[in-house]
Every structure is written in C-alpha cells, then in structure tokens.
Amino acid sequence: MTVRTISQIGERGVWQKRAACRGPESVLFFAPTRPESRPERESREERAKAICGDCPVQRECLEYSLRIREPHGIWGGLNETERRMLWDPTADLTETEFLET
Numbered sequence: 001m002t003v004r005t006i007s008q009i010g011e012r013g014v015w016q017k018r019a020a021c022r023g024p025e026s027v028l029f030f031a032p033t034r035p036e037s038r039p040e041r042e043s044r045e046e047r048a049k050a051i052c053g054d055c056p057v058q059r060e061c062l063e064y065s066l067r068i069r070e071p072h073g074i075w076g077g078l079n080e081t082e083r084r085m086l087w088d089p090t091a092d093l094t095e096t097e098f099l100e101t
C-alpha cells in the first residue's frame with residue numbers, strides 16, 4: 001500500500017501549506033505498515049480527527065479528498081469508510097477492509 005501525506009500529493013494548493021497535520025503527527029493519519037488492532041486504530045483515528053477539528057483548512061481538505069476519491073487515511077476529519085459513504089450513498093461497503101489482529 002502506498003501512503004501519501006498531504007504534502008506529497010499533487011494539486012499543491014495554498015491550503016495544504018496551512019494543514020494542521022504537517023509534521024511528526026502526520027503518522028496518525030494513516031494506518032501503520034504493521035497490523036493494527038481495532039482499539040489501536042480507533043485511538044489513532046480519534047487523535048487524528050481531533051487535529052482535523054482544529055485545522056483551518058478542514059473543508060478544503062475534505063472536498064479535495066472526496067474529489068479525488070482518496071482511498072486511504074484520515075482527510076478532512078473523516079476516515080476512508082466515512083468518506084466512501086459520501087462518494088455514493090448506495091455504495092456496498094461489504095468489501096471494506098478493516099485492519100484487525
């Protein structure tokens with residue numbers, strides 16, 4: 001799985017320079033390469049979403065991630081499953097992968 005941080009993706013807009021997730025805490029926004037239990041994932045996502053909650057560009061980030069259908073990570077305060085539900089309200093989520101140990 002290739003994980004891209006906001007600073008690594010294309011369409012480098014001004015908003016990305018104001019992202020609250022830049023820096024060492026960016027690791028919270030994507031699943032680690034090792035197995036992650038459900039409690040670990042929930043804790044990590046909760047911490048990431050708290051950062052999003054104070055981010056000055058949350059709206060721009062969420063709109064961008066929905067537009068490109070970014071499949072991984074926390075963007076705009078939502079995880080991939082939550083965003084997928086906004087892509088298509090009738091989407092079948094039975095194939096959604098959850099990392100559990």
Ligand code: SF4
Pocket residue numbers: 006018019020021022029051052053055056057058059061062074075076077
């Ligand atoms: S909304 Fe969250 S993921 Fe998006 S730029 Fe801000 S802190 Fe980063």
